[in-house]
Amino acid sequence: MSELVLDSVSRWYGNVVAVNDVSMRIGPGVTGLLGPNGAGKSTLIALMSGFLEPSAGTMTLDGERVWRNVEVYRRLGLVPEREVSFAYLTGRQFVQANAELHKLSEPRAATQRALEEVDLEGAADRTISTYSKGMRQRAKLASALVHEPQVLLLDEPFNGVDPRQRMHLMKLLTRMGEQGRTVLFSSHILEEVEHIARHVEVVVSGRHAASGDFGAIRRLMTDRPTRYTVRSSDDRALAAALMGQPSVRGVSLETPTGTSEVHVEVTDMGDFARALPTLARSAGITVRDLTPTDESLESVFTYLVQS
Numbered sequence: 001m002s003e004l005v006l007d008s009v010s011r012w013y014g015n016v017v018a019v020n021d022v023s024m025r026i027g028p029g030v031t032g033l034l035g036p037n038g039a040g041k042s043t044l045i046a047l048m049s050g051f052l053e054p055s056a057g058t059m060t061l062d063g064e065r066v067w068r069n070v071e072v073y074r075r076l077g078l079v080p081e082r083e084v085s086f087a088y089l090t091g092r093q094f095v096q097a098n099a100e101l102h103k104l105s106e107p108r109a110a111t112q113r114a115l116e117e118v119d120l121e122g123a124a125d126r127t128i129s130t131y132s133k134g135m136r137q138r139a140k141l142a143s144a145l146v147h148e149p150q151v152l153l154l155d156e157p158f159n160g161v162d163p164r165q166r167m168h169l170m171k172l173l174t175r176m177g178e179q180g181r182t183v184l185f186s187s188h189i190l191e192e193v194e195h196i197a198r199h200v201e202v203v204v205s206g207r208h209a210a211s212g213d214f215g216a217i218r219r220l221m222t223d224r225p226t227r228y229t230v231r232s233s234d235d236r237a238l239a240a241a242l243m244g245q246p247s248v249r250g251v252s253l254e255t256p257t258g259t260s261e262v263h264v265e266v267t268d269m270g271d272f273a274r275a276l277p278t279l280a281r282s283a284g285i286t287v288r289d290l291t292p293t294d295e296s297l298e299s300v301f302t303y304l305v306q307s
């Protein structure tokens with residue numbers, strides 16, 4: 001059983017701070033590293049796998065520093081985001097090359113075992129250039145697993161993979177976690193994390209924003225204040241009526257395009273959705289349009305960082 005520990009880790013590139021004072025522990029089982037594009041996920045994974053040196057702080061695996069530590073590298077497997085550069089090799093050749101780089105005593109047997117582990121045996125003797133995206137991901141996974149590492153790090157493994165292959169890959173990662181491995185994968189999609197991650201770490205703008213099981217993260221996201229734009233037959237009367245609602249935190253009447261609209265900030269989406277039709281009907285107002293204003297994942301994440 002292995003544990004990765006980040007202690008006040010930062011990493012900057014010139015004056016860009018990609019990872020900002022992050023402390024977290026990643027233990028056995030499957031952990032999802034969730035964050036929007038540019039949040040610092042790839043940089044964190046590069047730091048965890050020893051490809052990058054922290055600019056500040058320490059990054060350890062079971063108490064040993066990761067950076068420039070060959071003994072630690074032997075216990076880590078990395079599935080990078082980028083495509084395999086040697087697509088002219090067969091899956092078997094690609095995996096075996098890694099087995100040889102690790103100087104395994106029986107590279108052929110280790111290759112066979114890794115290919116079986118990811119269910120790629122049937123296609124192992126075809127060149128990687130003929131593989132689907134999901135198969136290429138599995139070839140990278142086999143190569144990362146060939147030396148049987150305790151820790152497996154995967155950068156956006158589900159990106160561009162079709163739904164069937166995605167399920168397959170999810171099952172594989174779940175199995176790795178059940179075997180007692182420490183598995184961490186990054187994603188910018190909440191639903192991907194939901195299916196398999198026992199634990200979720202959220203990063204936004206290089207900072208550690210939240211940590212917990214999926215339910216806790218989901219609650220943090222849905223309990224945030226939400227903004228809506230409403231257009232109706234009488235916006236002024238609607239704005240006045242909305243002010244009295246307990247689920248409404250703020251109301252303003254705006255005229256951005258000459259025609260009016262009501263901007264509402266609500267604290268409880270469910271209550272607001274139930275109250276609005278009744279309220280409009282009793283005031284004789286027709287609601288023409290109701291649009292969430294800040295539903296982007298970025299805004300959800302930004303809220304998490306501020307809270």
Ligand SMILES: Nc1ncnc2c1ncn2[C@@H]1O[C@H](COP(=O)(O)OP(=O)(O)OP(=O)(O)O)[C@@H](O)[C@H]1O
Nearest residue numbers: 013016017018035036037038039040041042043044
């Ligand atoms: N080599 C580099 N030189 C300069 N800036 C970099 C470098 N690598 C990453 N960055 C910057 O660091 C920040 C974090 O990037 P990173 O790739 O780690 O994020 P990410 O969460 O993995 O994003 P994505 O999902 O888009 O890959 C971004 O602002 C990025 O532009």
